[in-house]
Amino acid sequence: MVDPLRVLPPGTIRPDLMDPEPRRALRGRGTDCYHPRPGEHQEAGSKGMRVKRPTSFDIAELAGVSQSTVSRALRNDAMVSEDTRQRVAQAARLLNYKVDVNARNLRSQKTNTLALLLYEDPVTSQSLINPFFLSMLSSITKASARRGYDLLISFQQSSDDWSADYAASKRADGLIFLGYGDYLRYVDKISRLDEVSTAFVTWGPVVPGQPGHFIGSDNIQGAREGVRHLIARGRKRIAFLGDISEHCPEFRDRYTGYVEALGEAGLPVIEALYADAAASEEVGHQAILNLIGREGPIDAVFGACDLLAIGAMNGLRERSLRVPEDVAVVGFDDIVAAPFTSPPLTTIRQDTAAAGELLVENLLRLIDGRPIETTQITTSLVVRGSCGGA
Amino acid sequence: MVDPLRVLPPGTIRPDLMDPEPRRALRGRGTDCYHPRPGEHQEAGSKGMRVKRPTSFDIAELAGVSQSTVSRALRNDAMVSEDTRQRVAQAARLLNYKVDVNARNLRSQKTNTLALLLYEDPVTSQSLINPFFLSMLSSITKASARRGYDLLISFQQSSDDWSADYAASKRADGLIFLGYGDYLRYVDKISRLDEVSTAFVTWGPVVPGQPGHFIGSDNIQGAREGVRHLIARGRKRIAFLGDISEHCPEFRDRYTGYVEALGEAGLPVIEALYADAAASEEVGHQAILNLIGREGPIDAVFGACDLLAIGAMNGLRERSLRVPEDVAVVGFDDIVAAPFTSPPLTTIRQDTAAAGELLVENLLRLIDGRPIETTQITTSLVVRGSCGGA
DNA sequence: TGCTAAAATGAAACCAGTTTCATAGGGTGC
């Protein structure tokens, strides 16, 4: 072979090597340099001339090595000498080379991408309203970025346009499910993914038989702790505010914790339940107004999530009940707004940062067949003003 | 050629056609059927046996056509007869075939993916706190899904890990920038993308010289309308609450609208400015407390965004000032929480649904070189309780 | 210095589609 050119002045034209094989052109495909040939195939793009992007063959030529060596060097493969690695890196920098991820993914059968699928009740659109999910979204993004994975995001708008074949079409290596509402409908579909050996994790209560895939907070324990705190502050008529239908098993677990704590203290269960599947400020507001007229006096409210608790505080204020003097309030989630309500909201914190980390970590473990260790996030009580106990 | 099999019972094994070309195997690569051959190459995966996924060659064989015809039929290419299309579709369904997007992207030089790059001040993390951006995120996701595009999402955590080469490495066809804070630092980098002919759009005020790429609300007009409304309700001492440093040019525009409206009515400018680059409830809360002590009585507050306005309401309540009786409050954005504050917040609505649509629409226009039409979203005043004028 | 194992490299196959190009077949106009 001709002695490799270490530095190729821009525009230099090398005579093509004679092609000994007439049937199939050399892999370099004619273009032996990424610089545009004057006057050829150069329709002006939206801005300036569109130059052919450099390929690993161009890097190889410039660095004086073979293309396979370029590939190895750029991936920091073990079998490359330091000297070669340097030369390749420099050539790549010089030509502003970027790998074509599609070619890479195609051959390596790996995408380095995770897909985040946000499901939601099409009517209430809860996942988009509740800041808790934004927080999860953010931590998942960061966790996957930290591990060098890209994140595809998709909202399930209806149960029909089911984009679980993100994995089947090799767009992503694994799936993360996250959302609120219509849980059962999704769980059913999600669970079936295992059959087609698609790696996935879900934020939500464990479904029997699929231990590794379901990751969530310890909702029972969290709620128990919050209600115990209210009891310890002397509250005796504590209402639970939330929807415990099958739509949202998290809320059901929190209700269980609430009932357990009351049971320990021999206090009555007071339910501010409602049929609405949503869990917004508005719903909490309404529910507490209904409760006040119906159940007699209360001295505390435990909200199944912060938005409900905040709505309750607004409703209480409307009825001239003071928080926390007349009615103490505790929420669940610790959304970013919780410290800024008035009074600041006491709540059970879900550690979204840890949750995002765990989801991504466990998904990656599933992807390459390593065993999964934890699937539960511990919660913590954050005491602020709304429970009267700072 | 052998007569094509119209229907191939599962498990049927056809003798391989004699390979006339010894140097290079037929494109079908030996496997003439995706069904696993018993006992061969079948290490058990995490669950069950891992079967080779069907390729377009498998579909071709089952449907009795060539592989290129399969490709055309599945893409609804014009040059396929209805009969063929049906047969191919059926075969694909039967084998549960999904295209490999990496192969498709590689050859077609198109990814059908957009990348959403959320930039933010690394300290304040505003983009993740402000529900407005969640709303934008949601509408952008929906807009791109509606057009059949996937969405990659990435948070710029520092100005260093600049992932603008999402396009360069062919991960995405175009980029959407969105965020709050550190605007100038990003605009500088973003603007340079044009030089490498990367398609992009940005949510933010227009930068001179790059008209098509910058899309935003008419902030001046919106603020003017809000302040005019306060004036029409008889308010005379109206404070502006927000950071008008170069970090956030949107806020500066809103300040301009505020000053203009006051000028029309001959009223004094009262600034509740602050140095903090953040724009949270907390900051609004603090800023209004500082203002009250300093500037004498006010009868209205115009917040540069809803979070600031909500913080202001909390601060006013703390000082026993009634909203709207003593001080009227108007915000900007119309975040989802705005109707549920107490009193409900009057605000300038940014139409995030339209904004997401426009961003995606214009980006797609840039991608395939069509001209761009609009780059501005109109705002609208939403009157609720906090301005005393429902 | 010679022998052997390990490290480094190059050539070519390979991933699974899309696109180009050539061609067969059917209908139409004259």
Added chain:
DNA sequence: GCACCCTATGAAACTGGTTTCATTTTAGCA
């Protein structure tokens, strides 16, 4: 009956990397 065109199709090139396999270099050691 023949030239012509248009539709439908197949064969093969092509996309740009990674991976396998064979070969060359280098290093270590007696």
